[in-house]
Amino acid sequence: MSESARTAAAPAGSDRGRWWRAPAISTAVTLMLLPWAVVLRGLGEMATDPCTSPGPCPAVPYLAAASAALIAATVALVLQWPASWLFQRARVTVCLVPVAALVVEVLAIMNAGNSM
Numbered sequence: 001m002s003e004s005a006r007t008a009a010a011p012a013g014s015d016r017g018r019w020w021r022a023p024a025i026s027t028a029v030t031l032m033l034l035p036w037a038v039v040l041r042g043l044g045e046m047a048t049d050p051c052t053s054p055g056p057c058p059a060v061p062y063l064a065a066a067s068a069a070l071i072a073a074t075v076a077l078v079l080q081w082p083a084s085w086l087f088q089r090a091r092v093t094v095c096l097v098p099v100a101a102l103v104v105e106v107l108a109i110m111n112a113g114n115s116m
Helices: 003-009 021-047 060-086 091-114
Strands: none
Touching: 021 060, 021 091, 060 091
16 A cells, blocks of 8 residues: 555554654664663663662662663663554653663663762
8 A cells, every 4th residue: 555545545644654753753762872872881780880788789670670670761762663553642651661761770870880
C-alpha cells in the first residue's frame, strides 16, 4: 500500500501514518547515550572500590539503582516501539522513558561518588 493510500485511509486528525517518528528519535538519542551510561556505570564501580567504611559501602544502593535504571532503559528502548503503536495518546510519554532512565542512571552514579 502506498503512503498516500495509507494516509488517506487514516481518519482526519490521526497520526497513525507517522507513529514511528517519536520512537525513532527516542531510539537515536538513547543509542547515543547508552554506551556512555555503561562506561559511567563501570567507572562508578571502580571509583567506589576503595570503600573504607566498617559496614557495607554507602554507595552500594546508588550503584544498584544505576544498574536497575540501565536495565530499565534497555527494556524500555525495546518496548517503546510496540507501545507507541498501541497507545497513541501516550506516545511521547512512552518514548521519553528510556531517556529518563538514563538520566536517573547518571544521577545515581553521581550520588554514589558523593556518598563516599
